Amino acid sequence: IEESPSPALTPELRERMGAAAVRRAEAAGYRSLGTVEFLVDGKDFYFLEVNARLQVEHPVTEAVLGLDLAQWQIRMAMGEPFPYAQKDLLPRGHAIEARLCAEDPERDFLPKGGRVLALDLPRIPGVRWETFLEEGREVCSDYDSLLGKAVAWAEDRAGAVRRLDAALSGSTLLGLNQNLGFLRFVLGNAAFASGAYDTGLVERILPEWNARDRALPPGAAALIAAAKSPPSGAG
DSSP: OEEESOTTOOHHHHHHHHHHHHHHHHHHTOOSOOEEEEEEETTEEEEEEEESSOOTTHHHHHHHHTOOHHHHHHHHHTTOOOOOOGGGOOOOSEEEEEEEESEEGGGTTEEOOEEOOEEEOOOOTTEEEEEOOOTTOEEOSSSOOEEEEEEEEESSHHHHHHHHHHHHHTOEEESSOOOHHHHHHHHTOHHHHHTOOOTTHHHHHHHHHHTSOOOOOTTHHHHHHHHHSOOTTOO
16 A cells, blocks of 8 residues: 655755755756656664566556656656656645555465456546456466555545545455455454554554454355356357
């Protein structure tokens, strides 16, 4: 789960990090879109790495800035100047992205593929889906486990969380292990809701997730499989 703007940053810290990112790009003579990553510890931050490309979480930045960053990366590569100064790029509202992955949260998030038996991703105002999934598609576990992304925008963080949770709760994906339920579990966690979370959150809440009552009603799995199987003798 990624979000923008980060609830962990003060305006002063965000400004310092932004200035540091610009200095690194200028020192390298870089003229395109890219990603500079930092680790944050209280009031301090530490350089981690630079990626000369957009990262998978770029849609949250697009949502709060109202820019198509992928399009601008291509236009800048063709020599077109970027027409905005930093003072023009003022975030509006809040955006949260959840990565839907073919992985098993109950087995240390081990990737596992399968065939998509049923798929329904609801259309909700303020929510954007990015996915290659379709019913009948085979998903293997040889590559990245990412299946798609749900990106929710609202005027404030609480609204973005509600919209994202509504999109995930209304989604159906049958036929392969995935993390839909775990994503909702994280969104409902008190530490996440408050914004006072860190990179150790998942490890801390996994025992509670694994201890929950998750049994399907008797015969539910067989009914799901039968509903998606072709009639006997069908070509």
